[in-house]
Amino acid sequence: MACFEVIGGQPLKGEIIPQGAKNEALQILCAVLLTSEPVTISNIPDIRDVNKLIELLRDMGVKVGKLSSDTYRFQADDVHLSYLDSEQFVAQGRALRGSVMILGPMLSRFGKCQLPKPGGDKIGRRPLDTHFVGLEKMGGQLTLEGNDFYRISAPNGLKGTYMLLDEASVTGTANIVMAAVLAEGTTTIYNAACEPYLQQLCKMLVRMGAKINGIGSNLLTIEGVEKLGGTEHRMLPDMIEIGSFIGLAAMTGSEITIKDCQIQELGLIPDTFRKLGIQVEFRGDDIYIPAQDHYEIATYLDGSILTVSDHTWPGLTPDLLSVILVVATQAKGTVLIHQKMFESRLFFVDKLIDMGAQIILCDPHRATVIGLDQRTRLHGITMTSPDIRAGVALLIAALSATGRSLIENVEQIDRGYQYIDKRLTALGAQIRRV
Incomplete structure (x- = not known):
């Protein structure tokens, strides 16, 4: 069984092309x-x-x-x-x-x-x-x-x-x-x-x-x-990969350009990340994410806590909630993540808590994330990828964390992301397959 060894805390930079969907x-x-x-x-x-x-x-x-x-x-x-x-x-x-x-x-x-x-x-x-x-x-x-x-x-x-x-x-x-x-x-x-x-x-x-x-x-x-x-x-570019790369850039304070995104097909994905305070800039059909050392979660007009939930199209795809949850751990503010469709998809948050994140798992469908606002970095641990989307969310967490992380069962990540270690290495990530 393969695993990823990740040395986190390094900002990334460059261009990346999303795979087919x-x-x-x-x-x-x-x-x-x-x-x-x-x-x-x-x-x-x-x-x-x-x-x-x-x-x-x-x-x-x-x-x-x-x-x-x-x-x-x-x-x-x-x-x-x-x-x-x-x-x-x-x-x-x-x-x-x-x-x-x-x-x-x-x-x-x-x-x-x-x-x-x-x-x-x-x-x-x-x-x-x-x-x-x-x-x-x-x-x-x-x-x-x-x-x-x-x-x-x-x-x-x-x-x-x-x-x-x-x-x-x-x-x-x-x-x-x-x-x-x-x-x-x-x-x-x-x-x-x-x-x-x-x-x-x-x-x-x-x-x-x-x-x-x-x-x-x-x-x-x-x-x-x-x-x-x-x-x-x-085939279209993979919208889940595009969202994952947006989250990766924000979490690691990186300047990344995502090429050839077919932006008109992304629905609510860009605006959802904007609600987390992430700058998302369209340049033709490319998405440019500038390096940010701070991003703040929006609230509703009455000041109440933002809820991000999945829904059938044109609502937000459930496949990105794991990434959004991870990104929120380093934001300023609080957000409720509501995973409506699958009752076991939030159970990976125990690994994020072990890394230092402040998360309350309310029930199998809801988690409240209290952002650390970059004041306290996550720290590396040994963890296991439970499924494709949680696996890449944990990988993003590891790349933003201080120290060494080991992610086991990366075959799960390989099921949905092609050559992810090589493509991230090209951006400057310290990641190797063991």
Whole structure:
């Protein structure tokens, strides 16, 4: 098991380019299963979860050609349905949360799919009900074996229908959309997710020949077509990485320019950091963060304590709350962090408290952070990365802390951030992989 040794307290400086979006990749890559024609995808991040999904597609019979470091060509003209019965497929599916995204394309094009309960971060309950209820409304027949293996088939084909989702699940919406594009008739999805990554998927499918109206809204109307063709697609930069780098610059008092950010797709992320007192300057499509030795958390107009919470798009993504919480530990002022979606994502704060942060964990969903205003620096400790986002938040804390930190289980960080140690070293960070 690898770990990062970090010598903190050093200001960083330079430019950094965000990787392609992990959460978009898991949807876009599975969409290649919808056509027998070639699909070329660029700006694919070289991270563990994405590489595992590409490996899964290849083992399923998808032809995979690597054209450059971040560009692949896929062609699913000879998918091996029998591979889904293999022990290797079961092991792959269990190890990867993104494997759930094959359900919609496989059911739509081949009339059946099966999947073990997928893995991923241990951040609380992440039920798949939205996926299966939507597919069942279109004619899918679900069988659950042993509480952790799913079989779903559509012996009479999928039929378009109206559905109101019980939650605006991004992956659930994506699976239903990918099923609906080849279904017979019209599918209407209300309370659909409308994140930029879901919009990217819909736009790609339209270029492949799908008929989708309402892209960017929570009401999607999809008219099924008989077949889809090939296309080319470039993924967005990862908004979570961009937010992480903003937080890193503030926490370490660094001057950093984040390049090619697709700022119009970032939603509330820049303004949320501004509420923490961080200067965020747009320079074309780049984000410039000047070195700051002090930043102060805003209050509401009546003087009450600021609350930062996650919400479905266009609200703040839950994946950044861990980073925002860490950044607040060195701000002036107090903030309440409210993680609404996952009940285990704030449990990493005990490591920050051990580093000297002043945090009150109110319950599994809420933490109050009393900023130290840079008067008392965090100090290095040995800690373990519990999941992708908490892992990078702890890394940011370690880079700002005095002394030596050791972060264990960095494979979790590798699942979502490509070459993070090398890229931070290029900015002047003292970090090495042990």
